[in-house]
Amino acid sequence: MRNRAGLATEAKILTATRRLLSERGLEGTTVKAICDAAGIRAGSFYNLFPSKEDAILSVVREAISAVDPHPEGDHETVEELVDAYVRFVEEEPVLARVYLTVAVLGGLTDPEMNIRILRHHQRRTERFAASIRNRRPELSAEEATERAEALLAALNGYALHRLLDPSFDFAGHARRLLRYQPA
Template sequence: MTDSANPDPGLRERKRAATRTAITAAARDLTSARGLNGYTVEEVCEAAGISRRTFFNYFPTKEDAIIGHAEDDVPADVIEEFVAGAAGSPAGEISPTLFQDLVTLSLRLAEDMTESEEETRQLIGVVKKEPQLILRIIGVTEQREAQFARDVARREGVAPDHPVVQMAVVLLSTIARKSSMAYFSDGNTRSYPELLLENISAASLLFSQPFDSTASAAAEGNA
C-alpha cells in the first residue's frame, strides 16, 4: 500500500485537531461580534472553510463549538510522558514521584496555556457576553477531570476511584482554576507558572503538617 492509502495516524489527528481549532475560533469570533443568536452554523462553516457536514462531524451545536473539545487542551505526548514516569514502580502502589510528576505535568500544560492565552481570553470574553455557556464549560471540565483520573490511574496501576487518584484530580484541578482566575484578573502582572507554583507550594506546606487521624476520629466520636 502507498503512503497516501495508509496515512500517518499522527498526521491525521493533527489535521483533525487543526480543523476543530478552526471551527472553535470561528464560532468564538462570531459570538464575540454578534452574540450567540446572531449567526448561523453555515456562517461558522464559511469562516472556517468547511462544509456543514464537517461541522457536525466535530460538534453537535454552536455552543459546543465555542467551548471546544475536552481533549484539545491536553497534548497526548505530554500525558504519555507523565504516565511513563511510574514505569519502575510496582503496579497498584502509588509511585514515590507522583506528586513531583504532577507538578511537572502542570507546568508543561501551563506552557501550552500561555501559548494559547489569546484564545483563553477570547473565551472568557464570550462567556461574559453569553453566561449560559458556563454550563457547557462545567460539562467539559468534568470530562477533562474524568480523563485525568483515568490517566493518573493508568500510570499508577490502580482504579480511577482510588482515593489518591481522586485527591490528585481535585487538588490539581482546583489549584489550576485558582491560578487561572488570578492570572486573568484585571491588573495581574505575574506569570501563570509563578502563580501556579505558589499555590502548589502552599498546598504542599499545608499537607506536610502532622496529621493524627486517630485523634481526629476520637474528636468526631465525642462530638
C-alpha cells in the same frame, strides 16, 4: 469534501469560531457572526457543517483536548503536568478562554456540556492523582485523588484570574502552590 476551496473555507470557519467563542462567548457566536468573520455566506457554512452546534462542538473538543499534553510515558511528574497547563494557558490564550468560559462555564448550565466536562475532568484528575502517587506512594488512592482535585481546582482558579488580569504571575503561583502542598 474534496475540493481545496472547501478545506480552506472549513479552516476559515473554525478560525472564526475559535475567535468568537473566546472573545464573545457562546452567546456572541452566531452563524452570522461566524460567516461575517470568515467572509462567506450562510449557505457555505451549512455546506460544511450540519449545524452551528457542530462547529462549536468541534472547537470545544479541540480546546478540551489541548488542555493536557497527550500521554507520553508512564511516569509523569506533577511538575510536568502543572507546567503543561501553565504553558497551555499562556501560549494558547484563545483555546484557554474557550476551555474555561465555554466548557467549564457551560458545564454548569448546559446538560450536554456538563457530561462532557465531567468526563474530561475525571480523566484529568486520575492523571494528576497517578502522578502524585508516583512521588508519594504512601498516599492512599483517595488521598491522592483529593489532592489532585484541590490542585486542579486551584489551578483553574489561577487560570481564570490570569485571563482577567494578564499580569498575574500564573507560572510563579502555580509553582508556589506545588511547593507548599508538595502534591
